[in-house]
Amino acid sequence: xxxxxxxxxxxxxxxxxxxxxxxxxxxxxxxxxxxxxxxxxxxxxxxxxxxxxxxxxxxxxxxxxxxxxxxxxxxxxxxxxxxxxxxxxxxxxxxxxxxxxxxxxxxxxxxxxxxxxxxxxxxxxxxxxxxxxxxxxxxxxxxxxxxxxxxxxxxxxxxxxxxxxxxxxxxxxxxxxxxxxxxxxxxxxxxxxxxxxxxxxxxxxxxxxxxxxxxxxxxxxxxxxxxxxxxxxxxxxxxxxxxxxxxxxxxxxxxxxxxxxxxxxxxxxxxxxxxxxxxxxxxxxxxxxxxxxxxxxxxxxxxxxxxxxxxxxxxxxxxxxxxxxxxxxxxxxxxxxxxxxxxxxxxxxxxxxxxxxxxxxxxxxxxxxxxxxxxxxxxxxxxxxxxxxxxxxxxxxxxxx
Amino acid sequence: xxxxxxxxxxxxxxxxxxxxxxxxxxxxxxxxxxxxxxxxxxxxxxxxxxxxxxxxxxxxxxxxxxxxxxxxxxxxxxxxxxxxxxxxxxxxxxxxxxxxxxxxxxxxxxxxxxxxxxxxxxxxxxxxxxxxxxxxxxxxxxxxxxxxxxxxxxxxxxxxxxxxxxxxxx
Numbered sequence: 001x002x003x004x005x006x007x008x009x010x011x012x013x014x015x016x017x018x019x020x021x022x023x024x025x026x027x028x029x030x031x032x033x034x035x036x037x038x039x040x041x042x043x044x045x046x047x048x049x050x051x052x053x054x055x056x057x058x059x060x061x062x063x064x065x066x067x068x069x070x071x072x073x074x075x076x077x078x079x080x081x082x083x084x085x086x087x088x089x090x091x092x093x094x095x096x097x098x099x100x101x102x103x104x105x106x107x108x109x110x111x112x113x114x115x116x117x118x119x120x121x122x123x124x125x126x127x128x129x130x131x132x133x134x135x136x137x138x139x140x141x142x143x144x145x146x147x148x149x150x151x152x153x154x155x156x157x158x159x160x161x162x163x164x165x166x167x168x169x170x171x172x173x174x175x176x177x178x179x180x181x182x183x184x185x186x187x188x189x190x191x192x193x194x195x196x197x198x199x200x201x202x203x204x205x206x207x208x209x210x211x212x213x214x215x216x217x218x219x220x221x222x223x224x225x226x227x228x229x230x231x232x233x234x235x236x237x238x239x240x241x242x243x244x245x246x247x248x249x250x251x252x253x254x255x256x257x258x259x260x261x262x263x264x265x266x267x268x269x270x271x272x273x274x275x276x277x278x279x280x281x282x283x284x285x286x287x288x289x290x291x292x293x294x295x296x297x298x299x300x301x302x303x304x305x306x307x308x309x310x311x312x313x314x315x316x317x318x319x320x321x322x323x324x325x326x327x328x329x330x331x332x333x334x335x336x337x338x339x340x341x342x343x344x345x346x347x348x349x350x351x352x353x354x355x356x357x358x359x360x361x362x363x364x365x366x367x368x369x370x371x372x373x374x375x376x377x378x379x380x381x382x383x384x385x386x387x388x389x390x391x392x393x394x395x396x397x398x399x400x401x
Numbered sequence: 402x403x404x405x406x407x408x409x410x411x412x413x414x415x416x417x418x419x420x421x422x423x424x425x426x427x428x429x430x431x432x433x434x435x436x437x438x439x440x441x442x443x444x445x446x447x448x449x450x451x452x453x454x455x456x457x458x459x460x461x462x463x464x465x466x467x468x469x470x471x472x473x474x475x476x477x478x479x480x481x482x483x484x485x486x487x488x489x490x491x492x493x494x495x496x497x498x499x500x501x502x503x504x505x506x507x508x509x510x511x512x513x514x515x516x517x518x519x520x521x522x523x524x525x526x527x528x529x530x531x532x533x534x535x536x537x538x539x540x541x542x543x544x545x546x547x548x549x550x551x552x553x554x555x556x557x558x559x560x561x562x563x564x565x566x567x568x569x570x571x
Contacts, residue, residue: 003562004555010508011528014424015417016434024438025412031442035449036405 086128087142100124112172115160119180122153126187126213133194133206134327143205147212154180154216161223170231171242174308177224182312184217186319194327228308232301239300246307247291253314254284264321273324280317284310404448411457412441418458418529419465425512425524426469436472440465456538462531463539466521473517511561519554526551 016024082094100121107117125146132138157180164173188210195206231242258281265274291306419440424433443464447454454460512520525531525539533551537544 004559007508007511007558007562008527011425011512011524012421014421016420016437020434021416021420024416024434024441027438028412028441028445032405032408032445035445039449 086131086137087145088132088137111160111164115157115164115176116179118153118156118160119176119183122150122157122180123183123187125150125153126191126209129206129209130187130190130194130323130327133191133198133209136198136202138205138209140205143209147209150212151216158219158223161227165227165230170227170234171238171245173227174224174231174242174246174304177220177227178308178312179315181217181220181224182315183319184213184220186316186323188213188217189320190323190327193323228301228305231304234301239304240298243291243295243300243303243307246304246311247288247295250284250288250291250307250310250314253311254281254288257281257284257314257318260318260321264325273321277317277321280313284313284317287313404445407454407457408441408445408448411444411461415458415461416441419461422462422524422529423465423469425509425528426520427472428509428513436465436468439468443468456535459531459535459538462525462529462535466539469521511558514561515554515557519550519557522547522550523554523558527555 078091078094079099082091082099085092085095103117107113129138129143129146129150132142157176161173161176164170164176191206191210191213195203195210198206231239234242257277261274261277261281287306287310291303291310294300294303294306416437420433420437423436423440424430427433427436440461444454444457444461447460512524515523521540522536525536526533531539533544533548536551537547540547
């Protein structure tokens with residue numbers, strides 16, 4: 001046999017033993033994992049946000065020099081101003097690519113803050129859709145974009161909830177699901193109302209968003225019911241503690257909405273919504289009392305469920321009051337408990353009663369929400385680590401551009 | 402993360418060939434493993450830094466080749482015999498062959514006798530199966546120069562092989 005060939009064949013067989021190969025990889029992995037971790041933190045800011053923002057700006061017809069001039073003049077104001085933007089606005093990419101990206105990092109500190117922020121992002125997409133719809137500017141392109149992003153955020157929320165469930169953190173799962181469900185229900189109604197106010201033909205897009213929101217809401221209701229039963233099934237003092245926590249949360253929420261209602265009633269003329277909100281608060285209060293009775297009877301699972309319900313009712317009242325203020329809409333809140341009227345899929349059985357036109361007062365001509373001086377509304381939600389103690393506040397910043 | 406996936410694939414596919422290449426040039430298993438580690442570490446840093454790497458294999462060989470060259474410049478040349486003794490010679494294929502057949506130790510001795518500038522291209526061409534164009538990329542020479550060197554290297558190798566066997570027989 002040709003020596004050369006022999007030689008080459010022998011040489012080709014040289015290789016590491018499997019354990020040697022693995023050991024080298026192990027050593028490398030330590031460094032790689034560390035780098036990946038570090039890169040993950042910076043990646044949001046460096047790669048996605050700024051790069052994408054400037055890519056987008058470059059595509060606009062505005063000359064770059066003008067954009068640079070504006071940005072340098074406004075400085076940090078751009079970020080604040082971007083908060084009020086909607087799809088189609090020049091600085092909308094800043095809202096998503098910079099502001100939200102930064103808050104992504106801040107929120108990633110704990111599982112709770114992460115999932116709450118994810119839910120908040122979903123809400124922001126709906127608020128943007130509402131803003132556009134109220135001005136008749138919700139076209140197919142924007143709707144598709146918002147719907148997709150909303151869907152992504154909602155999916156992430158559901159994923160995180162499933163993670164909580166798998167880790168037996170049922171209380172956390174219950175909190176998230178309940179709050180998100182309420183929010184979706186409120187937005188569903190708001191969008192429905194806005195759609196009605198639109199001229200014939202152009203309400204198509206808004207109605208599609210309603211459909212999407214409703215779908216997600218129904219999914220959330222199913223999950224919420226499941227999680228509540230998981231809480232009830234929990235043995236030991238955990239359930240009692242959860243119920244006590246929920247009671248405090250419900251009472252806090254009711255008090256908060258009361259205060260909100262007081263301020264609201266004095267600043268705007270008395271409207272049907274206000275009256276109805278008061279009625280809802282009353283029902284919430286009654287539900288709390290019901291829950292307390294269950295506590296006394298040691299039916300902690302039941303109590304938990306009732307306190308959560310009370311919390312939801314109060315929260316929904318607040319969201320609808322806010323909507324009325326923002327869009328000058330009167331959204332009739334059912335006199336009865338809306339939830340009781342929904343079958344187990346979360347579908348409103350007496351939807352028809354809700355569509356009462358006589359209270360409608362949409363103001364399309366005047367731009368009440370965002371005047372020429374940008375009025376930015378930010379929401380500050382702080383979640384403390386103790387049992388579901390939540391505070392919610394609204395921050396209004398007036399920025400003269 | 403994309404870079405992680407790219408890296409793992411490259412390691413899976415090329416860690417052994419790179420090891421073999423380094424072993425045939427450094428003659429030490431330990432040293433070869435260290436070189437593999439260093440090569441892939443630099444590869445990783447390039448990946449992370451966003452370098453667009455079209456041909457991972459050629460890229461890895463380039464890194465390895467440069468590391469080996471740097472090392473040979475710094476280190477004093479150590480006698481191969483000493484290295485081989487320290488090694489205790491652990492070839493991957495350690496089945497003892499018949500006497501007149503080429504044994505592993507001889508392989509290494511012969512390779513070592515080949516001039517440096519022929520050794521690397523011959524290894525890359527006939528053992529690593531890189532194309533002349535890829536080799537040109539690695540050593541940063543023209544493809545033509547590389548082809549010429551390969552041919553000359555193979556000839557020299559044949560001569561060494563034949564005379565080497567003769568020595569054993571005698």
